[in-house]
Amino acid sequence: MTDTSIADSSHGTNDQYVRFVNVKKSYDQRILVVKDFNLDIKKGEFVTLLGPSGSGKTTCLMMLAGFEDVTSGSILVNGEPVTDIAPYHRNIGMVFQHYALFPHMTIAENLAYPLKVRKISASEVERRVKESLALVELNDFAKRYPGQLSGGQKQRVALARSLIFEPSIVLMDEPLGALDKNLREQMQFEIKRLHEDLGFTAIYVTHDQTEALTMSDRVAVFNDGIVEQCAAPEVLYEQPANSFVANFIGENNRIPGTVKRIENGLAQVELIDGTLATTGNKNCPAEGAPCTLTIRPENLFIASKHSMENSIQASFMTRLYVGDSIRYFFKLSSGTELMVKTLNDQHAPVLERGAMTQLTWSTTGGLALDRSE
Amino acid sequence: MKFPKYFSIWQKIGMHGLRLTAWAVLAFLMIPILVIIPLSFNAEPYFTFTEGMLTFDPDAYSLKWYAEIFNDDKWMLAIKNSFFIGACATLIATVLGTFAAIGLSNPVMPFQRAIMAMLLSPMIVPLIITAAGMYFFYTQLGLSGSYLGVIIAHAALGTPFVIITVNASLSGFDYSLMRASLGLGAPPVYTFFNVIMPLIRPGVISGALFAFVTSFDEVVVILFLAGPEQRTIPRQMFSGLREQINPTILAVAVLLVVISGLLLLTIEYLRARGERIRSGEI
Numbered sequence: 001m002t003d004t005s006i007a008d009s010s011h012g013t014n015d016q017y018v019r020f021v022n023v024k025k026s027y028d029q030r031i032l033v034v035k036d037f038n039l040d041i042k043k044g045e046f047v048t049l050l051g052p053s054g055s056g057k058t059t060c061l062m063m064l065a066g067f068e069d070v071t072s073g074s075i076l077v078n079g080e081p082v083t084d085i086a087p088y089h090r091n092i093g094m095v096f097q098h099y100a101l102f103p104h105m106t107i108a109e110n111l112a113y114p115l116k117v118r119k120i121s122a123s124e125v126e127r128r129v130k131e132s133l134a135l136v137e138l139n140d141f142a143k144r145y146p147g148q149l150s151g152g153q154k155q156r157v158a159l160a161r162s163l164i165f166e167p168s169i170v171l172m173d174e175p176l177g178a179l180d181k182n183l184r185e186q187m188q189f190e191i192k193r194l195h196e197d198l199g200f201t202a203i204y205v206t207h208d209q210t211e212a213l214t215m216s217d218r219v220a221v222f223n224d225g226i227v228e229q230c231a232a233p234e235v236l237y238e239q240p241a242n243s244f245v246a247n248f249i250g251e252n253n254r255i256p257g258t259v260k261r262i263e264n265g266l267a268q269v270e271l272i273d274g275t276l277a278t279t280g281n282k283n284c285p286a287e288g289a290p291c292t293l294t295i296r297p298e299n300l301f302i303a304s305k306h307s308m309e310n311s312i313q314a315s316f317m318t319r320l321y322v323g324d325s326i327r328y329f330f331k332l333s334s335g336t337e338l339m340v341k342t343l344n345d346q347h348a349p350v351l352e353r354g355a356m357t358q359l360t361w362s363t364t365g366g367l368a369l370d371r372s373e
Numbered sequence: 374m375k376f377p378k379y380f381s382i383w384q385k386i387g388m389h390g391l392r393l394t395a396w397a398v399l400a401f402l403m404i405p406i407l408v409i410i411p412l413s414f415n416a417e418p419y420f421t422f423t424e425g426m427l428t429f430d431p432d433a434y435s436l437k438w439y440a441e442i443f444n445d446d447k448w449m450l451a452i453k454n455s456f457f458i459g460a461c462a463t464l465i466a467t468v469l470g471t472f473a474a475i476g477l478s479n480p481v482m483p484f485q486r487a488i489m490a491m492l493l494s495p496m497i498v499p500l501i502i503t504a505a506g507m508y509f510f511y512t513q514l515g516l517s518g519s520y521l522g523v524i525i526a527h528a529a530l531g532t533p534f535v536i537i538t539v540n541a542s543l544s545g546f547d548y549s550l551m552r553a554s555l556g557l558g559a560p561p562v563y564t565f566f567n568v569i570m571p572l573i574r575p576g577v578i579s580g581a582l583f584a585f586v587t588s589f590d591e592v593v594v595i596l597f598l599a600g601p602e603q604r605t606i607p608r609q610m611f612s613g614l615r616e617q618i619n620p621t622i623l624a625v626a627v628l629l630v631v632i633s634g635l636l637l638l639t640i641e642y643l644r645a646r647g648e649r650i651r652s653g654e655i
Contacts, residue, residue: 067552067556086560087555088555088557088559089558092556094553096549096552096553098547100550100552101553102554103572113557117557117563162557165557
């Protein structure tokens with residue numbers, strides 16, 4: 001290695017603490033599960049790999065942990081390639097979906113395990129186990145066995161065990177997947193709190209988009225072995241790079257159309273029923289090509305007195321009473337279904353089934369994207 | 374027996390018949406084993422119940438056949454041999470069988486079924502064929518008539534039992550525990566002894582007990598391979614049946630029944646414990 005490359009690798013290690021460079025992975029030497037994965041992760045960042053099951057997100061995590069080898073490309077931690085280091089020498093914490101607590105050891109023994117492996121003195125082990133139990137508020141559980149704990153408690157122990165040897169990177173593979181909804185939200189807070197208090201770099205895998213949006217600094221959206229978009233949660237939601245991301249993150253209305261004109265970052269789209277609409281342009285194809293107009297349900301309104309820049313005629317089908325909000329379902333003449341989400345206040349309209357209604361949205365409320373499928 | 378009201382007379386007869394058959398089968402299996410117990414305390418050198426035994430006359434019973442075992446050098450040698458050969462063969466079979474089962478349970482392992490079938494073959498192939506094969510092969514190597522030969526042969530017979538029990542205990546094994554251990558910084562050997570071994574231990578121990586019992590009452594291979602120096606208890610009983618007709622052989626048999634019974638209880642206890650550990654109760 002030359003001097004310049006050393007300078008290069010040490011330079012900017014805080015911004016490129018973990019690097020995936022052109023990583024490819026194939027299990028059978030024929031089909032690539034991960035196709036050219038590139039990602040730079042900052043030190044202390046909370047990055048989530050989000051995607052449908054089988055999209056390659058867990059494989060990326062396992063390659064970083066060292067449980068799967070890399071078919072080609074390289075993974076660097078702090079400027080050093082780790083692909084040839086044994087998993088037990090990588091010093092990376094890991095939390096598994098099904099906890100992976102050792103059932104024959106007590107909670108204290110589970111927590112002490114990584115410390116004993118590292119030949120840390122007994123008194124120090126005892127002190128750190130105590131501290132760690134306090135950290136996850138399980139002080140009285142030291143002598144219990146994992147089988148005697150509830151799912152949430154087990155996951156807290158697993159979390160504590162992955163942190164007790166002070167790794168700089170912690171990987172979490174759908175850690176909350178086995179928990180029920182309330183517990184999951186509680187654990188999300190817990191993980192966020194620990195991340196903020198301890199400042200480790202977290203890489204989190206999930207297929208739950210709410211979890212990804214609420215917890216992460218950045219989210220990488222996986223689809224079929226590639227990253228569709230990697231950005232902060234608000235960017236993913238408000239400025240999706242393509243129609244896959246637009247559909248995968250949150251709910252979205254999609255109206256097929258054709259590109260009429262593109263200028264100044266705006267796209268004029270002729271919708272399937274002939275209506276013209278102007279919205280922001282993201283990755284629209286060339287003029288004349290098919291595209292998709294996407295409108296978030298909360299950006300689409302039922303027109304009353306004044307309508308916005310765009311509007312379309314639709315017939316009311318049914319409504320879903322959610323509680324804090326009401327969802328109205330409409331159908332276009334072309335058969336496309338649309339959903340409007342309205343706050344449940346005095347302004348929530350009452351509609352007859354089959355009534356023709358104007359739906360309206362602003363230029364910034366919609367986004368013209370490519371047409372997938 | 375209480376039957377539901379809707380049962381017809383024929384269903385009732387059928388149910389009674391089923392019960393009767395089950396008891397008859399049980400009796401057929403147990404009586405030959407149980408009957409030797411009182412006979413081994415016979416004061417007379419006969420294999421039948423004497424008048425006195427049937428009337429529970431204390432003088433008709435004695436422990437002299439048990440004393441006989443311990444006064445007879447042949448029996449003492451046979452007992453020593455049985456335990457020595459059994460222990461050595463068990464050790465080898467347990468180590469080999471455990472490793473084989475772990476290797477075979479790894480999804481990366483190619484030809485799993487073929488290798489498994491080959492390793493289990495000593496259990497399936499008629500013993501006389503295995504024994505004859507071993508006889509010719511071991512004689513070539515100069516192993517027949519030696520302790521080493523008998524131990525290796527018994528280890529080969531016991532290994533399949535260990536493979537089966539360890540394999541069963543691995544079937545419920547959560548492999549993410551292995552990854553968790555490696556990820557926490559434990560090298561593979563440390564992981565084996567601290568995570569895998571404690572969890573499959575019930576399987577290993579019950580496999581070892583099966584291997585020991587196999588060696589302990591094996592007589593065919595012994596007949597082929599063992600010299601007079603390596604006579605084991607079953608071999609000694611076998612010749613005892615023809616040469617020295619007295620109830621010593623029954624006393625030995627009772628001791629064997631007791632030992633086997635204890636081993637069986639241990640296996641059952643371990644199996645139940647293994648299930649408790651897996652379900653997380655402990």
